[in-house]
Amino acid sequence: MKVIARVPAKINLMLSVGPVRSDGFHELATVFHAVSLYDEVSAVHADAVSVSVSGPYAEHTPADESNLAVRAARALARRARLRSGALLRVHKAIPVAAGLAGGSADAAGALLACDRLWGLRMPESRLSALAAGLGSDVPFALSGGTAVGTGRGERLRPVPVGGSLHWVLAFADGGLSTPEVYRRLDDLRSDRKVPAPAVPGELLAALSSADVDALAGLLHNDLQEAALALRPALGDTLRAGRELGALAGIVSGSGPTCVFLARDGVSAGALAVGLASSGTCASAVAVTGPATIGT
Ligand SMILES: C[C@](O)(CO)[C@H](O)COP(=O)(O)OP(=O)(O)OC[C@H]1O[C@@H](n2ccc(N)nc2=O)[C@H](O)[C@@H]1O
Ligand SMILES: Nc1ncnc2c1ncn2[C@@H]1O[C@H](COP(=O)(O)OP(=O)(O)OP(=O)(O)O)[C@@H](O)[C@H]1O
Structure with missing residues (x-):
């Protein structure tokens, strides 16, 4: 089997x-x-x-x-x-x-x-x-x-999501080490008091109503600052995605992939093509369910 x-x-x-x-x-x-x-x-x-x-x-x-x-x-x-x-x-x-x-x-x-x-x-x-x-x-x-x-x-x-959301992933050459990114964040904020982590209720509400305009203003990644410090070129990728029509863009997790929110599937496809033609390997993706198992 x-x-x-x-x-x-x-x-x-x-x-x-x-x-x-x-x-x-x-x-x-x-x-x-x-x-x-x-x-x-x-x-x-x-x-x-x-x-x-x-x-x-x-x-x-x-x-x-x-x-x-x-x-x-x-x-x-x-x-x-x-x-x-x-x-x-x-x-x-x-x-x-x-x-x-x-x-x-x-x-x-x-x-x-x-x-x-x-x-x-x-x-x-x-x-x-x-x-x-x-x-x-x-x-x-x-x-x-x-x-x-x-x-x-x-x-x-x-978390319930009220409709389809469309994203574009912009891939980078070479990875980033997760422990190194966390360490860099610690260094960057060594002089700051770090508050308890929280997910804002507005973000959950925007997901529940699939309100992409609200969602665009609420995407956030605390590790982005550290990923950008280790890989400054990601700043250019984030700018390029926004200039090509993304509603918002952030670094995914510990990076270096950048993720852009698009208004719909057609805009996501166009954004992926636009990024690819400026030399960034990119792919349009949508939310998906759990892993599937078959024999
Ligand atoms: C960046 C994220 O992908 C966001 O979802 C995760 O926090 C990382 O998850 P992961 O890769 O599964 O991480 P793990 O294999 O558990 O840990 C790798 C390293 O990441 C750091 N790490 C990870 C998770 C966490 N809550 N705090 C950490 O400081 C630690 O240095 C740890 O040694
Ligand atoms: N099956 C595997 N696929 C990918 N990486 C693996 C695998 N097994 C071990 N590794 C090691 O794990 C490290 C992290 O790989 P991974 O692709 O999960 O990173 P990541 O996507 O940045 O993770 P995260 O988003 O969870 O921080 C790599 O350095 C790799 O050498």
């Missing part, structure tokens, strides 16, 4: 970063939004867990035991006290270290695919706890849709 999980990338519509906690992580309040750009993770029975990687970003992805899909499958086998293994194949269409949680998508895909392959039917709450142990973004990668994340990002509450 072969099980295939298709797992979306995420963007953060709002990322409010609070003080550093005693475990070294930052307290967050964020709005995660799964978008229509997917990695695929397939699993077949094998004696041990291993991975091979294909697709446009294969050469930037580790194919050894540091691969998050391998770590996820092993963690699941340990939790279930299984000796089973799996040959995992990851098709990477989500760029690596891009602020789109591609590694987290692969970890979630491996959990879902191996849970089905090994016939475990593990309850969602236990899968989610395992996911949190693998990375702060992995629980959201399991559930998808749109959700407020708190804690270090692993505590989730679904």
